[in-house]
Amino acid sequence: MEWLQINYNYLLVIVLLMIGLWAMIGKNNLVKKCIGMCIFQNAIIMFFISMGVKAGSTIPILNYTKIDGVKTYLTEASMYANPLTQILMLTAIVVGVATLGMALTLVQKIYSEYGTCEEDEILEKLN
Amino acid sequence: MKVLSLIIALVMGALLTVILDDLPAWGDAQSPANAHVSAYYLENAYKQTHVPNVVTAVLADYRGFDTMFETGVVFVAVIGIMAILRREGVPKGAKSRKRPPHQPPDPAITGVATRFIVPFMQIFGLYVIAHGHYSPGGGFQGGVILGASVILMAMTGELKSALNRMSEDWFIIMVGLGFLIFAGVGLACMFYGGNFLDYSALAPLFSGTPQEAAITARYHAMLWVEIGVGFTVMSSMFAIYTYLASDGWMDRGL
Numbered sequence: 001m002e003w004l005q006i007n008y009n010y011l012l013v014i015v016l017l018m019i020g021l022w023a024m025i026g027k028n029n030l031v032k033k034c035i036g037m038c039i040f041q042n043a044i045i046m047f048f049i050s051m052g053v054k055a056g057s058t059i060p061i062l063n064y065t066k067i068d069g070v071k072t073y074l075t076e077a078s079m080y081a082n083p084l085t086q087i088l089m090l091t092a093i094v095v096g097v098a099t100l101g102m103a104l105t106l107v108q109k110i111y112s113e114y115g116t117c118e119e120d121e122i123l124e125k126l127n
Numbered sequence: 128m129k130v131l132s133l134i135i136a137l138v139m140g141a142l143l144t145v146i147l148d149d150l151p152a153w154g155d156a157q158s159p160a161n162a163h164v165s166a167y168y169l170e171n172a173y174k175q176t177h178v179p180n181v182v183t184a185v186l187a188d189y190r191g192f193d194t195m196f197e198t199g200v201v202f203v204a205v206i207g208i209m210a211i212l213r214r215e216g217v218p219k220g221a222k223s224r225k226r227p228p229h230q231p232p233d234p235a236i237t238g239v240a241t242r243f244i245v246p247f248m249q250i251f252g253l254y255v256i257a258h259g260h261y262s263p264g265g266g267f268q269g270g271v272i273l274g275a276s277v278i279l280m281a282m283t284g285e286l287k288s289a290l291n292r293m294s295e296d297w298f299i300i301m302v303g304l305g306f307l308i309f310a311g312v313g314l315a316c317m318f319y320g321g322n323f324l325d326y327s328a329l330a331p332l333f334s335g336t337p338q339e340a341a342i343t344a345r346y347h348a349m350l351w352v353e354i355g356v357g358f359t360v361m362s363s364m365f366a367i368y369t370y371l372a373s374d375g376w377m378d379r380g381l
Contacts, residue, residue: 007147052161061262097201108371
């Protein structure tokens with residue numbers, strides 16, 4: 001039980017990775033494969049974000065105190081969550097949107113060409 | 128195939144579960160990812176750029192190259208989608224599928240609601256872009272909100288009415304313009320004798336002692352860069368939606 005409490009973020013990520021991988025390999029419909037890819041990406045994003053968490057910390061936007069009316073920003077590193085993982089994942093989200101848009105475009109082109117998104121039906125029409 | 132893929136997924140899950148004990152505990156401030164580099168940015172980002180939001184500072188300044196080419200990725204994706212889906216004129220050949228007859232949407236409720244929501248969304252999107260230095264936000268987030276507002280117009284009303292506000296020519300120009308603003312700021316740094324995207328080289332444009340001016344230059348250049356990113360993301364979101372929803376015909380949406 002304690003093991004579950006310590007590792008539950010990783011376990012959630014693993015479950016999402018399994019769902020995504022299963023959808024990408026096992027599903028027959030190309031749109032569902034794209035959805036699987038999206039779930040896989042989101043699992044990786046959650047993994048990175050949960051790696052950057054520090055216990056008792058807040059978001060990486062500096063707090064300030066006012067001493068005699070002068071703003072002084074507090075730059076203690078342990079007060080804030082790790083910004084680097086968040087920035088990396090900001091990049092990953094945007095690139096993920098671009099790849100998902102591209103994938104859906106190809107699926108739509110395949111659909112208008114073959115009239116179906118099912119993989120086996122496309123293979124039948126190809127032969 | 129289904130069973131095989133299930134086995135593969137389960138095996139991968141099992142393997143990942145086995146190595147769980149080697150990963151740092153959740154919220155461990157001393158884990159390798161948290162202990163080394165990130166502290167430098169948290170401690171020095173404000174001193175060097177006067178931007179309290181460390182995410183924005185690192186994204187737009189320290190990692191400017193990464194962000195610029197990320198904008199380039201979005202640009203290339205839009206160009207690719209346009210190249211694949213865009214068609215002109217009437218359908219040719221028997222292969223083009225029959226399109227169902229067009230039913231114009233009834234905007235009785237959604238149209239009125241959209242008319243109220245869209246201005247607030249756009250103001251909020253601009254706020255998120257402009258206030259990214261001090262609060263969660265920045266070019267990507269604000270650009271997505273702005274893009275969503277245009278997509279909302281296209282979804283509730285006719286696609287044509289949204290295209291009247293933001294035509295195909297314009298969103299293609301704006302996707303490129305955003306990338307150009309970003310690269311232009313980088314080139315301006317080179318003209319002032321610095322490295323590409325080294326914003327502190329823009330210091331002569333700002334008043335104050337050289338050190339202060341360098342900090343101000345980094346602060347302002349970050350805002351310009353975020354605006355460029357906002358342009359690209361906003362119009363690319365709308366471009367992706369338009370091409371996908373109209374199947375490249377540009378006449379009507381979903």
